Amino acid sequence: MKPIDRFVTSLLENPGMSSLSRQDFFQLTGRSLAVGALGSAFASCEKKPEANNAASSIASTPSGPAPKLPATSPPADVPTDVSKPIELEQIKAKTEQQEGPTPTPLSEDQRVGYALVGLGHLTLNQILPAFGASKKSKVVALVSGSPEKMQKVAAQYGVKKESCYSYTDYDKLRDNKEVQAIYIVLPNGMHAEYTVRGAQAGKHILCEKPMANSAEECQAMIDACKKADRKLMIAYRIQYEPHNRMVREMVQKGQFGKVKSIVATNGQNSDNPDHWRFKKALAGGGSLPDVGLYCLNTIRYVLGEEPTEVMGYVHSTPNDPRFKEVEEQVNWLMKFPSGVQTSCSTSYGHHDDKNYKVLADTGWIKMDPAFPYTGLQLETSQAQGTENQIIQHKISDKDQFAAELDHFSECVMENKTPFTPGEEGLQDQKIMEAIYQSAREGKPVKLALVDKKDAFRGPQPKQA
Ligand code: NAD
Secondary structure (H helix, E strand, O other): OOHHHHHHHHHHHOOOOOOOOHHHHHHHHOOOHHHHHHHHHHHHHHHOOOOOOHHHHHOOOOOOOOOOOOOOOOOOOOOOOOOOOOOOOOOOOOOOOOOOOOOOOOOHHHOEEEEEEOOOHHHHHHHHHHHOOOOOEEEEEEEOOOHHHHHHHHHHHOOOHHHEEOOOOHHHHHHOOOOOEEEEOOOHHHHHHHHHHHHHOOOEEEEOOOOOOOHHHHHHHHHHHHHOOOOEEEOOHHHHOHHHHHHHHHHHHOEOEOEEEEEEEEEOOOOOOOOHHHOHHHHOOOHHHHHHHHHHHHHHHHHOOOOOEEEEEEEOOOOOHHHOOOOOEEEEEEEOOOOOEEEEEEEOOOOOEEEEEEEEOOEEEEEOOOOOOOOOOEEEEEEEOOEEEEEEEOOOOOOHHHHHHHHHHHHHHHOOOOOOEHHHHHHHHHHHHHHHHHHHHOOOEEOOOOOOOOOOOOOOOOOO
């Protein structure tokens, strides 16, 4: 029997035996269970007629004075440092999947305040709800071209009326002291302009992927943020997501030997030719910068290396109204300095499929699906003599948007470079431009050799 159980049992059986004070008790248990267990143990004692004992005198009674307890000192199991999780008692058997540590949210006044720019699908369905799961971030302002929609969203998420801006009023964010960071969730072709203006207004910038429509635009965004001494992060949610983080760890530790190839697909059947995603000026391209980018960025992330050569193929179904300005599908190969070769495909024209497989000399790692917001699955196979050990890894879903938001907030609060800064987005843009060039020219395109691992990333995010 554990000390706490022994104590509670003996107290209930023999209320007069214990002369332990409440504080002694907390020290004895050292666990938060104490609060609830103690409450009920003392409540039971209180009901007993023979009230002349230490335990019942601790419980507040009209007849006896309450003992002097230091009001400010918390029990040993409740850390005063709010960044440390409160420990709860174990409920599940050790063989079952355990809960993670309890959340450690900051209070509202300590969080980084964000202005959200663009109230479309991603903002309404994913980002705004993610603030509820975040620990260090809060939404304090909105920017939209639709006053009615913005009014509704402001009411739903408690944003003040005076903190709602039109696109023409965007620069007035400068005067809103509650706003420390701007999250840009606009069509790709607008990212550069709103990043530059946001940095000039003195705000840190979190920008959705793809970073922009060209390497020149990406460079202008980096330069503007540097000049204004503001941080810039590209919202590559996969790099903050636990399954994909585990794949990277397995690959980098060589858990399955040397990686030989990675095969990746991200495609979906998209519709509505009038949407900005099918307009070159707003989208920059078709499936490649929108969904194909996940294959490219995740492979670079998992390997930590940069490709030295690409070969691309682009195709669009003739006369399909969706593909007048942007491409339908792209297939491409990449060569990496370590000898790894990768094969990727992306499309706006086939049924939803989002996965990748890392093929190494003693096993493989499969993520299927790999890129949706939830429901990711990680499976590995390890060669063991004549058999393969196949494991389906159980990892709880984590709100990917809350994770990336909190990482950026942490960078703002602690003055750190984000893990996925502007340079990471620029590198992807350069590679995508090389893939298009290769497809146009019908031959491989070489890229500058990058010797360093994780050459374009900042320090690793804190969270496990
Ligand atoms: P969306 O079309 O649903 O929303 C875009 C918003 O921009 C709308 O509110 C629209 O009114 C506004 N807008 C302002 N000016 C516009 C203009 N000139 N033309 C069209 N719209 C204009 O798009 P979305 O799916 O929310 O995507 C927004 C950004 O987020 C894109 O850069 C996209 O690549 C990115 N995104 C990222 C993820 C992810 O998982 N990280 C997922 C989806 C989208």
